[in-house]
Amino acid sequence: MEKPSKTKLQKMAPVGKVVDRGGNRLIPELFKLGPITVFPWGLSLSIAILLGTFIGIKLAGAIGIDADRVLDLAIVLVVGGVVGARLFYVFIYEPAYYFREPLQILALWNGGMVYYGALIGGFITGTLYVVRKRLPFWKFSDVVAPPLALGYGIVRIGCFLNGCCYGTPTQSFLGVIFRYSGGTACPDPVPRYPTQIFSSLLGFLLFGLLMYLSKKKRFDGQVFLTFLILYSIGRIIVEYFRENLIVFGNITVSQLVSVLIIIPAVVFYLVRGREAKN
Template identity: 30%
Template structure:
């Protein structure tokens, strides 16, 4: 049985007179995620079928700015609306207090969709051409985020007796699934490899986006079986967690999008 290392959540302490600047691991993981996105997007520019679409380095920098807004605003609003709407409707001032925690991947994903739609419209880019460019670059950043969750010792797993079970002392003395590492390996590393290989060749517009929707939805759905549900929600319909219920529409949307992309019946305004 393993024990969580109980890392200091603050990576760097910088004394500043009577106080100090604390740089947290989770914040650093966000920076790593954005750095990976930029680096991978620039690598994509070397692919002939991508270069033929006219992408350049400035597009990537602007895309990152729009995406950052979408992640933060969508992630926070998604957590408020999907997980604790009653609480936040009674404490409206706390919605903006993101430093207290509370971000939703599914909300961040919707926020990025809106941000990318706005960015694409400003550049005259079809939506799914843009999302096909973005999708292979995202899972590496997700891996960084899940590593940040593990360092913080948050989003721990359900009790289990598997040989690699881990005790999280800040929770209790029960051996649990290290679910953060499951998500790091699944929706992070494994999905990155699959997406990067799948996108190497030209695909019908929308197909890479569809692969991401299905891939993330499946990996997240499976990982949730090992992750402890939020204590204020528990398990919901059919014994599924909120993360699983939010992943199911992603899988369905991905299958439908893949079908439409393979038959090239997506609206011209979306596919170009």
């Protein structure tokens, strides 16, 4: 979920109320539990964490890794992911605002989280945990990859219902007008590509592929590196249909990060594959 930015050329959609598009409803607010409002994005994130942890335990058990290690790693990854997702947004999307209002960095309920930041933050904290505990890095990374893909697919459904992370205007049948009770969730009430759904499908497809590859892999690390490469390629494609921060030319910040991930991932894939043959 990405918070709307008032300082960027291309803006993300804000959290709204109930969104209506041609009789269908997008529902940023699901229900209330007393003073607590349950949002679909937060609920989808919770489901992603629980399902991801469950699947991670199953995958780890199949290769002899203790479930307690996976639970500990899941906590480390979630903490690192949340911190990374927030800091990426703060420093890349809204640095001027948060410099003036530093306490707002802690206001996670106002939105402003970036998946690539979560991926980077989780990678750092996860690596530190694995190294500190002297655990097999590549084996653990392969266990983590399928849950990451599944979680991404689930959370993007929450983004769709929330009305954030939307696409560029389109007149095709795919167009969605994101509206809420106070107006439009986008800068203008025009049909836009539902890039959240594109991203969700990418996540689910990757999950299926990675689960299959987990049983057929030729070397440790193959599943994780495949995830990094294919996700990054898919993200580059989706970004062509999405409103996002432009860094130069027509390149978005997520496309730039994708390229920076693909290059070392391909190198490691080739090196690990060659070592497996020898």
